[in-house]
Amino acid sequence: MNTLTTLFGGLAAVFVLYAAGGAIRGLPPILRALLAGLLPLLAYFALIVGRWPGLDVAAIHISVFLAAGLVLHALTQFRRRGAGRMHWAPKLLTAFFLGLVVINGSLLYIATKGLPEPLARWWLGSDGGAVYSGFSGVVEHGQSAAKGVSSELSQAHRESELGWQVELSGLDSDEATRAVQVRVKDRTGLPVDRIDAELRLLRPGAAQSVLTLPLDPLDAGVYGGVLRLPASGRWLVELRLLRDSRTQYQMTQELVAP
Numbered sequence: 001m002n003t004l005t006t007l008f009g010g011l012a013a014v015f016v017l018y019a020a021g022g023a024i025r026g027l028p029p030i031l032r033a034l035l036a037g038l039l040p041l042l043a044y045f046a047l048i049v050g051r052w053p054g055l056d057v058a059a060i061h062i063s064v065f066l067a068a069g070l071v072l073h074a075l076t077q078f079r080r081r082g083a084g085r086m087h088w089a090p091k092l093l094t095a096f097f098l099g100l101v102v103i104n105g106s107l108l109y110i111a112t113k114g115l116p117e118p119l120a121r122w123w124l125g126s127d128g129g130a131v132y133s134g135f136s137g138v139v140e141h142g143q144s145a146a147k148g149v150s151s152e153l154s155q156a157h158r159e160s161e162l163g164w165q166v167e168l169s170g171l172d173s174d175e176a177t178r179a180v181q182v183r184v185k186d187r188t189g190l191p192v193d194r195i196d197a198e199l200r201l202l203r204p205g206a207a208q209s210v211l212t213l214p215l216d217p218l219d220a221g222v223y224g225g226v227l228r229l230p231a232s233g234r235w236l237v238e239l240r241l242l243r244d245s246r247t248q249y250q251m252t253q254e255l256v257a258p
Contacts, residue, residue: 002232003057003108006047007064010040011101014068029073037069053231060104071097163187164249168239171227171255181224182215184241184249191221195248199227200238204254209238229257 018036021027044061052058074093115123163186170180180199184192197215202208210230215223229235234256241249 003053004105006044007061007105007108010044010061010065011068013040013043014065015072018069018072029076033069033073035069036072037066041065051231057108060108064101064104067097067100162248164192164241165189166239166241166249166251168251168253170224171237171253174258176229176257178227178229179224180213180215180227181218181222182239182241184221184223191219193217193220194243196242196245197223198240198242199225200240201227201229202236202238204234204236232257 014036017039018032021032021036024032041062044065048058071093165185165187167183168180169182170178173179182197184195184197186192199213199215200209201211201213203210213225213227215225218224227237234254236252236254238250238252240247
């Protein structure tokens with residue numbers, strides 16, 4: 001389920017319901033506006049049962065749907081009070097509402113898919129490498145930050161000593177369900193067995209993974225599994241190879257789900 005589709009589809013439903021409510025005699029204008037905003041909102045809540053998109057996404061839908069009904073009510077009341085040029089207050093209210101919809105839609109797009117690549121390269125700068133537009137979070141400048149840097153350096157040193165050759169395939173598909181396979185060889189080209197392989201799926205900038213997928217041994221040095229993406233947008237897939245419950249190798253790859 002695409003968030004932008006539910007947002008703008010629900011917004012269109014608000015306009016349709018408000019127009020249809022005008023044909024019902026005896027329906028108070030404020031109740032007409034309230035029903036036009038609430039009915040698409042209730043339909044949206046029914047759609048996300050079992051697929052909670054996050055409080056921020058739900059709050060944007062609530063604010064846009066209800067604000068649309070109230071703006072339509074205000075414009076209708078102004079037209080009923082008399083002809084002539086529209087007062088600056090309804091114009092300002094309409095402009096604010098349109099700006100709210102554009103800003104919320106843009107934030108939702110960036111949150112799920114990141115900045116468009118040309119804009120990200122221009123805004124964030126790049127020397128030809130990958131550009132991640134997700135928020136990387138805040139790390140306190142203190143002992144915890146020093147430990148984090150030390151841990152990353154130790155991990156890089158262990159990987160260079162191992163000399164493992166790791167090939168990750170299957171993530172380039174356009175499907176929501178992707179068959180993933182990992183081949184692991186040592187520095188001499190022989191397959192590496194008796195390790196635990198897993199994939200962690202995260203949103204850019206998130207600290208906690210959405211899911212962890214253990215990869216089953218398929219052959220000598222070959223591990224695989226089926227990754228099911230829970231939602232569309234930009235994701236980071238983190239591969240971990242462990243031995244005796246200790247991470248020996250780690251790599252991260254970005255993918256975009258339709």
